[in-house]
Amino acid sequence: MIARMRRYAIENELLYLFLHNRIAQLAALIAIIMIGGAVLAGFVAPTDPNDLASYDLLDSLLPPSWSEGGDARFFIGTDDQGRDLLSAILYGTRLSLTVGLLSISFACILGVSVGLTAGYLGGRFDAFVMRIADVQLSLPAILTALLIDGIARGILPQQSHDDLMIVVLTVAIGLSLWVNFARTARASTFVEKNKEYVQATEIMGMHPVRIMLVQILPNILGPIMVILTVDLAVAILLEATLSFLGVGVPPNQPSLGTLIRIGTEYLFSGEWWIVAFPSLTLIVLIVSVNVLGDFLRDALNPKLR
Amino acid sequence: MTALLEVQDLTVSIPSRFGEFTAVDQLSLNVLAGEIHGVVGESGAGKSTVGSAIIGLLESPAHISAGSIRLQGDELTALGDEDYHRLRGNRISMIFQDPQTSLNPLLTIADQLVETIQQHRRIGDREARQLAMELLAETGIENAEQRLDDYPHQFSGGMRQRVVIALALCTNPELIIADEPTTALDVSVQKQILGLIRNLAEQRKVGFLLITHDIGVIAEITDRVTVLQHGKVVETGPTAAVLGTPQETYTRALMAAVPRLDTRLERFRNIVTEDKRIDGESRWAVDGASAAYASNWLLGGDKVARHHTAAVGRSTERPDNALLRVDNLDVSFGAHNRWFSKKSGFKALSDVSLHLHRGEVLGIVGESGSGKSTLAKVVVGLVSSSDGTMQFNGATLPDGRHRPRSHLARRQIQMVFQDPYSSLNNRRTVEAILTEPLLFYKLAAKGPDTRKLVASVLELVEMPQRAMLKYPHQFSGGQRQRIAVARALMARPDFLICDEPTSALDVSIQAQILNLLKDLQSNFGLTILFISHNLAVVRQMADRVVVLRRGEVVESARSEDFFNAPQADYSQQLLRETPSLDLLGSPG
Numbered sequence: 001m002i003a004r005m006r007r008y009a010i011e012n013e014l015l016y017l018f019l020h021n022r023i024a025q026l027a028a029l030i031a032i033i034m035i036g037g038a039v040l041a042g043f044v045a046p047t048d049p050n051d052l053a054s055y056d057l058l059d060s061l062l063p064p065s066w067s068e069g070g071d072a073r074f075f076i077g078t079d080d081q082g083r084d085l086l087s088a089i090l091y092g093t094r095l096s097l098t099v100g101l102l103s104i105s106f107a108c109i110l111g112v113s114v115g116l117t118a119g120y121l122g123g124r125f126d127a128f129v130m131r132i133a134d135v136q137l138s139l140p141a142i143l144t145a146l147l148i149d150g151i152a153r154g155i156l157p158q159q160s161h162d163d164l165m166i167v168v169l170t171v172a173i174g175l176s177l178w179v180n181f182a183r184t185a186r187a188s189t190f191v192e193k194n195k196e197y198v199q200a201t202e203i204m205g206m207h208p209v210r211i212m213l214v215q216i217l218p219n220i221l222g223p224i225m226v227i228l229t230v231d232l233a234v235a236i237l238l239e240a241t242l243s244f245l246g247v248g249v250p251p252n253q254p255s256l257g258t259l260i261r262i263g264t265e266y267l268f269s270g271e272w273w274i275v276a277f278p279s280l281t282l283i284v285l286i287v288s289v290n291v292l293g294d295f296l297r298d299a300l301n302p303k304l305r
Numbered sequence: 306m307t308a309l310l311e312v313q314d315l316t317v318s319i320p321s322r323f324g325e326f327t328a329v330d331q332l333s334l335n336v337l338a339g340e341i342h343g344v345v346g347e348s349g350a351g352k353s354t355v356g357s358a359i360i361g362l363l364e365s366p367a368h369i370s371a372g373s374i375r376l377q378g379d380e381l382t383a384l385g386d387e388d389y390h391r392l393r394g395n396r397i398s399m400i401f402q403d404p405q406t407s408l409n410p411l412l413t414i415a416d417q418l419v420e421t422i423q424q425h426r427r428i429g430d431r432e433a434r435q436l437a438m439e440l441l442a443e444t445g446i447e448n449a450e451q452r453l454d455d456y457p458h459q460f461s462g463g464m465r466q467r468v469v470i471a472l473a474l475c476t477n478p479e480l481i482i483a484d485e486p487t488t489a490l491d492v493s494v495q496k497q498i499l500g501l502i503r504n505l506a507e508q509r510k511v512g513f514l515l516i517t518h519d520i521g522v523i524a525e526i527t528d529r530v531t532v533l534q535h536g537k538v539v540e541t542g543p544t545a546a547v548l549g550t551p552q553e554t555y556t557r558a559l560m561a562a563v564p565r566l567d568t569r570l571e572r573f574r575n576i577v578t579e580d581k582r583i584d585g586e587s588r589w590a591v592d593g594a595s596a597a598y599a600s601n602w603l604l605g606g607d608k609v610a611r612h613h614t615a616a617v618g619r620s621t622e623r624p625d626n627a628l629l630r631v632d633n634l635d636v637s638f639g640a641h642n643r644w645f646s647k648k649s650g651f652k653a654l655s656d657v658s659l660h661l662h663r664g665e666v667l668g669i670v671g672e673s674g675s676g677k678s679t680l681a682k683v684v685v686g687l688v689s690s691s692d693g694t695m696q697f698n699g700a701t702l703p704d705g706r707h708r709p710r711s712h713l714a715r716r717q718i719q720m721v722f723q724d725p726y727s728s729l730n731n732r733r734t735v736e737a738i739l740t741e742p743l744l745f746y747k748l749a750a751k752g753p754d755t756r757k758l759v760a761s762v763l764e765l766v767e768m769p770q771r772a773m774l775k776y777p778h779q780f781s782g783g784q785r786q787r788i789a790v791a792r793a794l795m796a797r798p799d800f801l802i803c804d805e806p807t808s809a810l811d812v813s814i815q816a817q818i819l820n821l822l823k824d825l826q827s828n829f830g831l832t833i834l835f836i837s838h839n840l841a842v843v844r845q846m847a848d849r850v851v852v853l854r855r856g857e858v859v860e861s862a863r864s865e866d867f868f869n870a871p872q873a874d875y876s877q878q879l880l881r882e883t884p885s886l887d888l889l890g891s892p893g
Contacts, residue, residue, distance in 0.1 A: 200722070201741075204745055206710075218732035
């Protein structure tokens with residue numbers, strides 16, 4: 001059994017490279033700890049920041065427990081409403097990750113289907129869709145997201161907007177990121193569709209949709225996976241930015257962006273911890289996801305090695 | 306006379322995650338000045354590694370772990386990077402396989418030559434230019450003076466290879482390593498380049514180390530030859546002796562596997578002793594699957610009588626009752642007729658007419674760009690024709706755009722592609738690849754039956770049944786090509802198009818695949834359209850031959866007649882330029 005596992009570790013290229021890359025391992029460890037903490041926020045967090053009864057305004061703006069005036073109950077201090085910052089960060093990471101993952105999945109599905117079709121069919125459809133992508137690419141992603149978020153706010157009544165907040169954010173971020181997937185999928189499809197195995201199925205007379213999904217799609221997943229990891233970091237950042245600007249998550253729900261926004265108001269009055277810890281969390285999360293993305297890119301693209 | 310280059314017990318090792326791999330094992334060879342020394346072997350034999358080791362360009366982590374390389378008595382293995390850099394070009398030059406990529410496309414020929422000359426010699430611009438011109442003239446480029454300022458893309462493939470040779474010569478090296486210098490070229494150009502190399506060796510007294518997989522090239526110009534297998538020297542000596550009276554079993558078998566232009570063999574001798582068990586695991590089999598079962602399935606069911614093997618006795622020159630008939634076919638690319646512009650485009654095929662009878666093998670021969678592959682693509686419906694008609698099995702065969710997806714010919718006509726590495730989908734198991742045609746053409750219902758058929762057909766193409774559980778990338782080129790043939794058979798075709806099915810394979814593997822195709826053809830009476838640039842291979846397979854040149858049919862004749870007495874000038878030229886294997890003696 002062990003011998004078999006060892007042999008597999010040598011033969012599987014990705015696993016082999018991973019086992020010989022300390023930085024990627026470290027990044028994976030950090031990412032797993034953070035994601036684990038976020039997923040299990042309900043169990044590991046000392047308090048529930050969404051529960052109004054769990055915090056007291058009297059506890060507000062307490063510094064971290066190790067510094068002067070700190071309280072042992074609040075390990076890294078409290079925010080302006082007296083919420084435990086650690087719990088707020090755990091719950092906030094959960095929300096940020098949820099929105100990030102949902103929106104990146106949305107962008108991936110949309111982008112890959114558009115890119116695959118455009119690449120395979122070529123011609124007018126390709127030209128039309130890719131020009132839209134070019135226009136979109138000339139606008140910063142944050143602007144696109146702001147625009148869509150603004151439209152949603154205008155259309156939906158205030159109450160339902162708060163309920164549908166996650167959906168709106170997902171769509172807004174997803175629509176600003178699909179272009180990367182579309183371009184990558186299209187470029188890879190161009191390469192694959194001229195290979196003889198695709199021609200063989202065309203000779204058979206197989207339906208184009210089936211050729212795209214069964215034959216080509218599995219062969220272009222490599223580069224898509226890379227974009228997926230790299231853009232996951234971007235999506236999390238976008239969510240944080242939108243929340244920071246006050247157009248994302250409602251202020252009473254903790255997300256990394258809203259926490260940082262609250263923190264900046266107190267930065268110059270000496271309460272540094274409110275902005276420092278959420279920012280640090282965001283930075284570490286983004287860096288570790290990016291390192292993993294870079295590792296995947298190098299591992300899946302032999303030319304860069 | 307002492308040797309120019311002396312290699313002794315050279316061992317090159319490549320550490321890898323699977324352990325240390327010995328690419329070259331205790332190789333010794335000598336090259337004299339003015340001599341062409343051939344290094345021949347199949348892929349993976351370590352030929353190119355020898356060349357890289359001598360010129361000091363082994364790519365890390367490969368390294369020389371033992372042995373010595375001496376150039377006129379100077380030990381090279383002890384040299385540092387800096388010294389080696391000075392030696393490269395100055396005393397040893399290299400000619401690479403692909404003239405498309407070994408010249409910088411953004412610099413003129415003059416720039417590249419002058420730069421190289423001045424790198425090694427302190428002379429003025431004008432002198433260097435003069436020298437460059439002389440070199441071009443020496444390598445046989447006409448109007449050298451004017452062509453100096455041209456860019457590489459303005460030269461044809463053969464001319465470009467001449468420029469590369471001039472580039473290798475411009476520092477007056479003692480030794481030139483040529484790694485497959487003619488593999489990317491057509492036969493007619495190959496002949497000229499080989500002649501040039503011969504002349505240079507004789508006149509300049511340069512030693513050549515010619516690395517190639519092509520025994521024809523070795524027989525044509527080398528003085529001495531070293532045969533490599535798995536990084537070890539099998540046999541070495543004067544070319545005439547080694548090829549004429551080979552001593553070792555491997556060399557003898559290798560010679561026997563080379564297709565001959567002068568005779569047609571019924572079967573090639575199989576020289577590869579393959580382990581049928583792919584990986585030490587016990588024999589795995591599907592219940593009741595066997596090659597006989599596959600044969601029965603392929604022969605039965607179909608009401609059309611398949612025993613037309615006797616295509617030989619019959620007259621097949623006339624197109625009446627032909628299985629496939631192509632009349633006055635025109636294909637052009639890039640042509641369009643829009644509101645503002647009208648472009649006639651590039652004519653890939655013009656006025657091509659040919660026909661094939663049931664059970665016949667028609668060979669299509671031509672150099673690159675002659676439209677051979679386009680012809681195949683038109684017949685299978687990948688490319689649309691602009692004029693002309695096709696008939697299959699007595700009915701009109703609609704061309705690409707107009708052929709419905711459910712057209713019967715889509716099953717009856719199957720194709721085997723050139724490159725076995727791209728013709729199978731790497732993300733699907735062999736079973737999935739082979740089951741696809743069965744289900745798609747509704748030849749069998751999903752279930753144990755399809756499994757049995759897949760296993761049987763694999764057995765028929767001489768692959769272990771276990772292969773169906775694996776992915777294509779786990780197989781070698783030859784095995785992949787068998788799987789590709791099996792896929793074509795799964796459709797129970799009447800008509801098989803083979804587009805250069807063996808040109809990506811080693812000679813020994815080529816022999817196996819040709820044997821397999823011959824067997825299938827004679828057992829099932831398959832009609833085959835066999836496309837190849839290699840005349841000798843076509844000779845082994847075809848009953849009739851059609852010669853294409855720039856999209857036009859030059860000659861169409863019975864195979865025997867064609868190879869004994871070609872009619873058209875172009876055919877005669879083609880036959881003349883194919884490297885002769887006279888040295889090899891009679892086939893055994």
